[in-house]
Amino acid sequence: MNAHILTIGDELLIGQVINTNQAFIAERLNAIGVDIACMSTVGDAMEAVLGALRTAWDSAEVTVVTGGLGPTHDDITRTAVCAFFGTDLVPNEDVRRHIGELMKKRNLPWTAAAEDQSLVPRSAGVVPNPLGTAPGLRFSGKGKTMFVLPGVPYEMKEMIDGSVIPFLAPLAGEQVIRHRTLLTTGIPESFLASQLGDLDRLLGGASLAFLPSPAGVRLRITVHGRTSAEADGTVRDVEGRIRSRVSRYIYGTDEEDLETVLGGMLAERKLTIAVAESCTGGLIAHRLTNVSGSSAYFERGVVTYSDASKTELLRVPAGVIGAHGAVSRETAESMASGIRGAARTDIGLSTTGIAGPSGGTPSKPVGTVWIGIADPAGTLAVKFSFGEGRVRVKERASQAAMELVRRRLLKME
């Protein structure tokens, strides 16, 4: 089964928005064995949309369209698909009820725009949009299917995973494609490549990609197989070979993130944590609390940007800051044990560093970060150099801090 992904929106054609939707859809379709034949993008103009719909519908078995379904005048996709399939709009009671409930939940009045959004092309099935007001549409004919979804990423993703994939999966599957991603952090791509570079020759039917990001290098295994069992077996084999060489650096798999992995470990061990952040500015607390259920182990966080707040909230002696500086092993350790004592948690975690762009010195350049950890076994701090870029330094430091806790829990260090 092959597919065409058509994304619609002037914001894409002027380069204002990077097209992440098409990559997401491609990845999801691929996972169920649907090959993407082509992806295309046109603007919010009737003639262009109609031409693109024709090309997509004629060339692929499945077409997924996103964008231009909103309530404003520049949203022309619904009108275009009506014209393309020769149908008209009719009121849909289920859609109307859903929009009404959403509006009520958000304390918004019923408007003409809401009324308009509850109209659905007569020949289309409705693809529910749990997170938004614009319903998705499904057209079928001549053994082909077209899905039309809103372009708002979180609405679209929910609809792909909740409706489109479940609909297509039983129809797709002659060939099986499996991806598995191993997530590493704290180790450069070149080191991983030197450890794993020869695997490529050993991997029958599998390929390995190295995908670097500020959170670490992701190792993606891709396997084509004739059956699920065959493909899954190859994936397991390859994953085993990789783990036997670099397991120390792998903190999770696929869509996991480090905060979820670490949170699971803390919850399982019934441990609590508190965080004292300077240069990361609240990012570690933000990430830890992104995890549902984190209130079971995250007791508190403080963002001590001023020296006064370090002294008042963490009892870091003014003398320590005076003698060693706010960015030092001594301050990081004092912050970690200070937050652990104040919050009465099992673990105290701290960061202090120079996120930049200003504030660097020859001996403490921008990107210098001390990360401290205090637990029943004692207190220590580790120095890192994260390079330049304020937000990137924060991201890397938050990742390294959580990884320090993870390895400590595993008694790796």
Next chain:
Amino acid sequence: MNAHILTIGDELLIGQVINTNQAFIAERLNAIGVDIACMSTVGDAMEAVLGALRTAWDSAEVTVVTGGLGPTHDDITRTAVCAFFGTDLVPNEDVRRHIGELMKKRNLPWTAAAEDQSLVPRSAGVVPNPLGTAPGLRFSGKGKTMFVLPGVPYEMKEMIDGSVIPFLAPLAGEQVIRHRTLLTTGIPESFLASQLGDLDRLLGGASLAFLPSPAGVRLRITVHGRTSAEADGTVRDVEGRIRSRVSRYIYGTDEEDLETVLGGMLAERKLTIAVAESCTGGLIAHRLTNVSGSSAYFERGVVTYSDASKTELLRVPAGVIGAHGAVSRETAESMASGIRGAARTDIGLSTTGIAGPSGGTPSKPVGTVWIGIADPAGTLAVKFSFGEGRVRVKERASQAAMELVRRRLLKME
């Protein structure tokens, strides 16, 4: 002048790589007045590439192709364009010399792959690639031009700015395109549409797009003009009309974000702020400290996830939490005045709510958030309903909290 951007590569079709190249090229072409008619992506397969070249060449005056020019077996673009234009490969001495110099600089030996890369289609002009070995190609005919560039982003970008734009700019320049984006928050798309929907009829040569996101709705003005002066004048006129109707909701323009706008206002007024977060979990502190120079006004933040931390760090009376609950007007106000008192700042800001997915009740469903603010004029709290989705609730609450401070500073409320 219009253009088609064709990106080639299997890694794009499986969703492994997000297509940032097409957005970059679109933005650069747009700036010199070239409209993008369509963007398309196909894999490294001869038939697909030939079909896509045909569609692009037939439909647009300019085609920009990237990807598949490298030295490995899966790079078929050069072969495809030779077939498409009916030409063959010939050695090019300039290209050969350039590749030789690059290889020498990198201490690499001359290889068969290097020899092969110095072959260029007979009917093509060379687009120099200062940063890499694969030369770019330029084909012309029937008033049309096609550029074929490597897909490596930094090589491609250098070639777009160094060769493609200088070549096209003199040919394009009959029209000028200007974009300006006004950033709103705290107001639904449907309300903005009802306030501004009639502008479309009034805007000669301009168009208005509504782009929703969790941070708010962006209003993008696009103007086509014959001269820069004319286009800039129209943009100013349209922006003025929009501001006269909805200025209250506009916090910034173009690439700005709310934390930068608010930070600028605090710095200019020499005011300080401290933040007490419950449901936002550190996100407000993280965003405020993403701004370079924020240590001048951001004194501290606390993330009080436990009731104990609210009492100890913010002096929220246990009786207040007991009587009204942690998610209440009273707790939000007490947190805001508590952090302001502890940090001795001009402004104290607080959030307390139910980010979900669990913890909701019929009277306080998931998404219920109280935001408190304390300043010399007094203390107040406002209730919001942000719907579902833990991270999205945090994002919306952080945006609403900073917007509350911004409007308070402007004496809007």
